[in-house]
Amino acid sequence: MxxxxxxxxxxxxxxxxxxxxxxxxxxxxxxxxxxxxxxxxxxxxxxxxxxxxxxxxxxxxxxxxxxxxxxxxxxxxxxxxxxxxxKKKEKFSSSGRDIIHIGLLILMTGGSISFFLKHDKNLVFSEGDQHVLFNGDKIGLVSTDRLSGDGNNTENWISEFTITSGSGETHHFRLSVNNPVTYRGISLYQFDWQMKEYVYLKDSQDNIYVLEPGERIVHGDNQYQFKEISTTPYSPTYEAVFLFSREGENPVEIHLKELDDISVFAIKEIKKVKQIKINEGEDPGFAVVVVSFIVIFTGLLMITVKKILFKTGRN
Amino acid sequence: MFVFIVITLQIISLTFRAGYIIIKKTKDPFSPYLDLCSGLLLLSELIYRSILIQFPAILNIYEILILLLSFFLIVLCFIQFSKKVNSTPYFPLISGILVIFLLVFTVVPGIYRDVSRPVPILKSLWLILHVTFSVIGEAFFFLAFITSVLLLVSKTTNKINQYDTLTSLFTIAGFFFFTTGALIFGAIWAQQAWGSYWSWDPKETWALITGLVYTLYLHLKYIRKVKTKFLAFVSIGGFIFTLFTLFGVSCFFKGFHSY
The missing domain is CATH 1.10.287 (Helix Hairpins)
Structure with a gap:
């Protein structure tokens, strides 16, 4: 059977x-x-x-x-x-196909391990933020910068991290484009960098509300939509740009600074924050896949050398 | 600038090839040297561009095409010199015509030819291994495509067998380089750069499809032993997939390979 x-x-x-x-x-x-x-x-x-x-x-x-x-x-x-x-006792040189097949089986094994056991998650950091990794260690973003000089749309950043283990030991790492970090089997790869803009509003009871670009506040017929943050000329202070509109009227742009009033709120803070996204991943299958690549490469090399160098010209 | 010199050399070479076929029905003795010069000149162009940017200049479609054609011409030269490889004069003739066509394609307006520094994501040793091995593989697939086409138009059994032998040799060599470069080195680089060795990115997927087509060819050829004309169609199909992987994927899909 x-x-x-x-x-x-x-x-x-x-x-x-x-x-x-x-x-x-x-x-x-x-x-x-x-x-x-x-x-x-x-x-x-x-x-x-x-x-x-x-x-x-x-x-x-x-x-x-x-x-x-x-x-x-x-x-x-x-x-x-x-x-x-x-297989009878053949020369080692004719085993290329079998070596490739064995390599493919190892690859399937590695791929299956990755499929079932790989886990990853995205972490969002602003400077000073901390998160907990899969192994319980804490990772914190110390600083991040987007480097200029390679065009506006080119990914180019450097981020400095610390990872603190349970025993209190602290390690410093640097993440940059094309250079992810591997820490105790966990890979950390940064895939996004942006400047996030926030406006913090305070009402008469000191409750705080956070607006991001595109969000709005409505009071009666009046609508205020937060558009963006701009820098005032000749001054480092920020201004929050809102689109103010009444029902039936076209929106008008207004520029507001901190402590200005908007509707029933006061602007408490206008803030630009560097924010990055990191993928934390753990893949036990990769080591197996690398072994499979070596085996497959060996098998391919054996077949190619045998066919090209020793049988060239024969039908 | 070297490209225009190479186009001129290839036109001269084509004239010799055609002349010898018409008059003497044989291969001409001069074209292999012109092919070697052309291949080395194209490599020189890439070396020059690399010196300018202080990084291997294999970063855009123009440079990859130049690299592919340089390997193609150097291999073509050695095939013509080789006493072990038995090929007819039509093989280098058709090869020469296609090379001129592709060289003209590289100089038409609209192709991005500027010498530009690599974006940060490309600054890696793996770029050299991944791209070089893949392009060498694609050059061999190109050769296999030409011999497959000649096989389909041949009428005598002797010529069909010659072209079939050449097609299988080129496919094996191409399969080794393409699998190693595009799939193995590409996966290792992806793990190093993106934290994942396989993400089903469109370029990765289509490279795998191309590899599967040639896997099909090799199984049909060496295990199933199907008819040679059917195999020629599989080889031609494989080259069409190779071209789509190289050029078409970037046009139709967005992914990690879009720069």
């Missing part, structure tokens, strides 16, 4: 079918937005329903991906076992 199982699962037709299936499947899903269900805007509606039904909006979790991958792993394992069992 085991022999029949290996015979059918090691079928070359199954291999070719799976390769063709993944080629077509990946072409199709590369055109489908991979977003959460709430942001999945595809028209017409019936097409959206079909994509969501089959889970193609997150295709790596879709049954149309997971089942064929499982079949591929089974097929690859059976082929590899069959070849190794049947």
């Amino acid at each position: 085991l022999r029949n199982l290996i015979h059918y699962t090691s079928s070359l037709k199954l291999t070719l079918f799976l390769i063709l299936y993944f080629i077509l499947f990946l072409i199709i899903v590369s055109f489908i937005p991979q977003t959460g269900i709430d942001n999945f805007n595809v028209n017409p509606v019936w097409l959206r329903f079909v994509f969501l039904f089959f889970g193609l909006h997150q295709f790596t979790h879709s049954i149309l991906f997971i089942l064929p991958i499982a079949a591929f792993i089974l097929n690859l394992s059976a082929c590899t076992i069959k070849r190794l069992v049947k």
